[in-house]
Amino acid sequence: MAWKVELTETARKQLTRLDKTQAQRITKYLRRVMMLEDPRDAGKALTGNLRTYWRYRVGDYRVICEIRDAELVIVAVEIGHRSEVYG
Known part of the structure; x- marks a missing residue:
């Protein structure tokens, strides 16, 4: 069961806008997350007003995602x- 990653227009x-090396690092990381049985294993649930989202750490950068279980999609x-x- 492989997950699919989609980027919103804002995220794209x-x-x-990131430098090429960092963008490739984030893309490579998201490809690894796609292969996991549960993408939550690689991330952390956010709290407060972002409690419906998950975050992934890629060095000093963060990828904020919504996980849609019914569709097997990480947005x-x-x-x-x-x-x-x-912010």
Whole structure:
């Protein structure tokens, strides 16, 4: 059972604005998460007003995602430096 990763338009733009090395690192990480039985094993549940989302750490960058179990889809909604992504 393989998961599918989708990026919102915002996340896609944020990824393209990163330097090439960092963008490739994030893409490679998301490909590994897709192969997991449960993508939650590699992430952490967020709290507060972001409690419906999960975050993945890729160095100093974070990928904020919504996990849709019924569709086997991980939707990346935000990608950015850890100091900026939660704001």
